[in-house]
Amino acid sequence: MKKYDYREIVGKFQVSGIFTECVRYGEGHINDTYKVTTEEKGKEVHYILQRINNRLFPDVAKLMHNIELVTEFCRGSVLAQGGDPMRECLTLIHTKDGKSYCCDGKDYYRMYVFIERATTYQTVCDPRDFYESAVAFGNFANLLAGFDASQLYEILPDFHNTKIRYENFLRAVEKDECSRKAEVRKEIDWVIERKNLCGILVDRIAAGEIPLRVTHNDTKLNNVMLDDETGKGIAVIDLDTVMPGSLCYDFGDSIRFGCNSAAEDEPDTSKVHFVFDLYKTYLDGYLSAVGKSITEREKELLPWGAVLMTYECGMRFLTDYLEGDVYFRTHRERHNLDRARTQFKLVNEMLAMIDQMLAAAK
Ligand code: ADP
Ligand code: GN1
Ligand code: MG
Numbered sequence: 001m002k003k004y005d006y007r008e009i010v011g012k013f014q015v016s017g018i019f020t021e022c023v024r025y026g027e028g029h030i031n032d033t034y035k036v037t038t039e040e041k042g043k044e045v046h047y048i049l050q051r052i053n054n055r056l057f058p059d060v061a062k063l064m065h066n067i068e069l070v071t072e073f074c075r076g077s078v079l080a081q082g083g084d085p086m087r088e089c090l091t092l093i094h095t096k097d098g099k100s101y102c103c104d105g106k107d108y109y110r111m112y113v114f115i116e117r118a119t120t121y122q123t124v125c126d127p128r129d130f131y132e133s134a135v136a137f138g139n140f141a142n143l144l145a146g147f148d149a150s151q152l153y154e155i156l157p158d159f160h161n162t163k164i165r166y167e168n169f170l171r172a173v174e175k176d177e178c179s180r181k182a183e184v185r186k187e188i189d190w191v192i193e194r195k196n197l198c199g200i201l202v203d204r205i206a207a208g209e210i211p212l213r214v215t216h217n218d219t220k221l222n223n224v225m226l227d228d229e230t231g232k233g234i235a236v237i238d239l240d241t242v243m244p245g246s247l248c249y250d251f252g253d254s255i256r257f258g259c260n261s262a263a264e265d266e267p268d269t270s271k272v273h274f275v276f277d278l279y280k281t282y283l284d285g286y287l288s289a290v291g292k293s294i295t296e297r298e299k300e301l302l303p304w305g306a307v308l309m310t311y312e313c314g315m316r317f318l319t320d321y322l323e324g325d326v327y328f329r330t331h332r333e334r335h336n337l338d339r340a341r342t343q344f345k346l347v348n349e350m351l352a353m354i355d356q357m358l359a360a361a362k
Contacts (some may be wrong), residue, residue: 004107010036010049011291012102013093013111017045020224027122027222027236029328030056035114046114047093051107056327060108062153063240064100067110068092069151070242077143085361086113087227088234097238113236118225124258128231130278131285133224136233137216137254138289138356141247144214145293152214152243159217159241160249162312166191172322176332180322187318190344197311200304215245220257231344247298251286252305255279256313259306260346274349279306280360303357307350 002086006022017040025035025048037044057063067090074089085091091092093111095102101110124130158164173181173188181188204210214221216236225237257264259282261273283302317340320327325336350357 004051005060005345006034006036006049009102009104009109010038010111011048012095012109013047013106014096015045015047015093016040017043017112020044022049026120026159030240036111046116048083048112048114049065049180050110050112052101052110052230056242057155059153059155060101060103063155064110065241066152066155066266067239068100070147073147074143077146087115087118090115090237090239098172111184115225115237116232117228119228120222120225120237122222123260123263124221124275124278126231127278127281129226130221130258131281132226132231132233133221133258134254134285135289136224136226136236136281137219137250138286138291140216140236141213141250141290142293144216144242147214148204149214149227154243156241156243159243160245160309160312161202162200162308162315163202165315165319166195166198169319172319176322178322178324184318184321187337187340187344191311191315191318194311194347197308199245200308204297204301205246210246210248211294212244213247214242215247215250217241217243217245217249217253219250219254222257227362242247246305247290247294248301248305250305251282251301251302252307252309253304253313254282254286256310256343256346260342262342264342265335265339267334269341269345272342272345272352274346276353276356279357283360299361300358302361303350306357307347307354310343310347310350314340317343 008020009191010019017038020037020039022034022036026033030053034049036047036049071090071092073087078085078088091113092100094100119131194244205212218238219240224233225235227234259275259278261275262271266272285303317336321336328336330336
């Protein structure tokens with residue numbers, strides 16, 4: 001296994017205190033995240049260190065340009081509202097030569113202030129937490145409505161263009177690089193039978209029915225930090241994918257992850273159900289916070305955002321399984337296949353309830 005000298009890497013940043021340890025942290029699928037501890041005057045100070053996924057983000061300078069702008073913008077808004085920016089938004093720690101990231105010759109790193117006394121959840125244990133995450137993401141959408149989109153690079157073009165995701169999926173099936181196709185024939189057919197779903201949002205955007213905005217694009221529950229004391233959603237994190245998108249994607253991705261009765265990677269799909277009550281809880285929280293930013297047409301399409309994001313994510317997991325698990329971090333055999341199957345089960349249950357979902361959003 002590759003060895004990294006974390007003391008040296010952390011030493012490149014403007015941290016206070018003496019380095020004591022660096023341990024793997026969190027459950028993200030993309031970057032390698034660590035909790036760093038230093039000691040200053042007998043007290044522990046914590047930071048987040050991330051090795052940026054350079055394969056996925058080849059242009060780290062552009063990625064970090066976006067993150068610097070978005071974090072600065074959030075900081076200004078939090079300060080204007082009398083909040084505490086060190087807890088309510090991500091704060092980059094700059095390097096000793098004033099940059100927002102560093103390179104050790106091969107890998108790229110960034111550091112953030114560690115948001116203390118707050119937690120990210122992998123599943124919804126208490127519906128109130130889910131409500132608070134909805135309020136946080138709704139507020140974030142409002143905040144971004146005031147952000148000048150032209151300043152940002154589109155870091156992962158066509159990120160939620162489901163039609164393009166579908167073409168990539170077909171290509172992976174065709175190539176069958178790892179000879180896994182025969183094993184997942186049923187899942188492949190399931191995706192193909194529902195290919196009409198792909199156009200639900202991209203066609204509406206192309207027709208000008210719903211606007212392209214600056215959105216977060218990865219609004220799962222573990223990308224919002226909830227205050228341990230008050231339970232309020234205090235900070236939206238994981239800003240790698242802030243770029244043009246639709247409110248319906250952001251709403252939909254939260255529903256995909258949070259309204260699952262089981263984990264995203266539960267191997268036993270009999271445990272996986274779409275929890276309609278949680279959908280209503282999130283909808284209420286989101287609409288209460290997003291306020292006037294949302295158009296009537298977007299509101300009508302929110303439930304389809306949930307179906308679509310779940311279908312798309314399942315298709316991405318299956319594509320990655322066919323390509324040999326090269327995109328999402330996996331921890332066991334068939335991990336991506338398990339993930340794909342949970343998503344497909346959720347889509348089936350959502351489609352069975354789509355009328356109720358649509359009625360609730362009216
Ligand atoms: P990925 O892109 O791989 O999902 P994230 O940026 O979401 O990486 O970070 C992974 C996890 O690390 C988060 O889910 C959260 O638990 C934790 N985390 C990230 N940033 C912070 C922070 N500033 N303070 C505390 N925890 C954090
Ligand atoms: C990835 O980075 P993370 O773990 O929050 C992925 C999302 C997927 C999600 C599925 C940049 O999110 O698009 O929906 O996994 N992020 C990227 O859990 O591809
Ligand atoms: Mg994340």
